Each structure stands twice: as structure tokens, then as C-alpha cells.
Amino acid sequence: METPISSPEVGIVPLEDVDMGVVRFLKKELSNIFKLKFTVFSPLPLPPSSFNSSKNQYFSSPILQLLKEKTSFFKVIGITDRDLYVPGLNFIFGQAELGGRAAIVSIARLKESFYGKEEDLRKLKIRALKECLHELGHTFGLRHCISPGCVMNFSNSIYEVDRKGITFCDSCSRFLHNLKR
Ligand SMILES: [Zn+2]
Numbered sequence: 001m002e003t004p005i006s007s008p009e010v011g012i013v014p015l016e017d018v019d020m021g022v023v024r025f026l027k028k029e030l031s032n033i034f035k036l037k038f039t040v041f042s043p044l045p046l047p048p049s050s051f052n053s054s055k056n057q058y059f060s061s062p063i064l065q066l067l068k069e070k071t072s073f074f075k076v077i078g079i080t081d082r083d084l085y086v087p088g089l090n091f092i093f094g095q096a097e098l099g100g101r102a103a104i105v106s107i108a109r110l111k112e113s114f115y116g117k118e119e120d121l122r123k124l125k126i127r128a129l130k131e132c133l134h135e136l137g138h139t140f141g142l143r144h145c146i147s148p149g150c151v152m153n154f155s156n157s158i159y160e161v162d163r164k165g166i167t168f169c170d171s172c173s174r175f176l177h178n179l180k181r
């Protein structure tokens with residue numbers, strides 16, 4: 001298939017020392033699924049202002065701001081292994097601007113080791129891919145979906161991340177497809 005020269009580019013930004021093996025896996029899989037060009041940007045440090053020392057977590061909103069300021073991609077998603085929160089929620093797997101440019105995913109709680117189990121890289125990659133599809137889906141304007149298995153299902157626990165599928169349901173797929181025409 002031909003790609004037009006003006007094809008919009010999606011940036012993946014590794015934040016600090018996140019596992020580049022995971023980042024490369026995401027680039028490959030996301031390119032195939034969205035049929036868009038994904039580019040891995042050079043790693044960026046997390047803004048010090050995003051760190052909350054009493055929670056030992058990072059506030060995601062200043063990080064989204066940083067991603068928008070430092071890059072000019074059509075859509076941009078940051079990947080971090082630091083634990084994220086927004087005020088009012090103990091933690092978040094990720095955050096995105098609905099219909100906007102920026103998204104972020106944290107792999108901190110997608111690791112088996114977070115739950116006291118032996119690390120499973122394959123599982124981590126699949127979970128990270130689901131969360132990236134989900135957050136990027138939001139940037140394309142998709143809201144939470146209740147279709148069983150759809151990757152746009154809201155997930156508030158690792159159990160729910162594992163339970164949902166790795167694909168968009170027919171309705172969400174149609175929504176995304178219509179954007180491209
Ligand atoms: Zn969501």
C-alpha cells in the first residue's frame with residue numbers, strides 16, 4: 001500500500017530510562033494496527049514539577065504538556081515506567097486528551113513484579129500495547145466503550161487490563177476508519 005508523503009506521523013517518546021525493547025515492540029505493533037507511521041523520539045526527562053514526593057508518584061498532566069511542547073507530531077504518546085496519578089485517583093495506567101494530541105502510558109503497574117510475581121516480558125508488552133491503543137484511541141476522539149473485549153473498555157485494575165481484548169470493536173473501528181476518509 002502506498003503511503004502519501006503528507007501522511008501524519010505519530011511520535012512515541014520514551015521517558016527517561018524506560019525499557020527500549022518495550023518501546024520498539026510498541027512502535028512495530030502500533031504501526032501495523034493504526035496503519036500510520038510511528039516514530040520513536042529521543043528520550044526525554046520527566047519534568048521535576050510532575051513528581052509528588054509524598055505520593056512517590058508523578059502527576060501526568062505536566063508530562064502531557066511537556067510532550068506537546070517538545071514535539072510537533074500529529075499525535076504523541078509518552079511511555080514511562082514511573083507510577084502516574086491525577087488528583088482524585090490513586091493511580092492511572094495512562095491518560096490522554098480526548099480528541100487532542102497527547103497521551104501517556106505508564107508500564108509501572110503493568111509489570112508482574114509490581115504484584116510480587118516473576119517478571120513476564122511478553123505479558124508486559126501485550127498489556128502496554130493495550131494501554132497505548134486505548135490512550136491513542138482517546139486522542140482520536142474515542143470514548144470508553146462497553147462492548148465486551150473492546151480495547152476501549154475502561155480498566156481500573158490489572159485484572160481488567162488482562163480481560164479486555166487487544167482490538168477495537170466494530171463500532172470503535174468504524175469510528176477510526178471514518179476519520180481517515
Ligand atoms: Zn480511557
Ligand SMILES: [Zn+2]
Binds near residue numbers: 146150153172173
Ligand atoms: Zn469499542
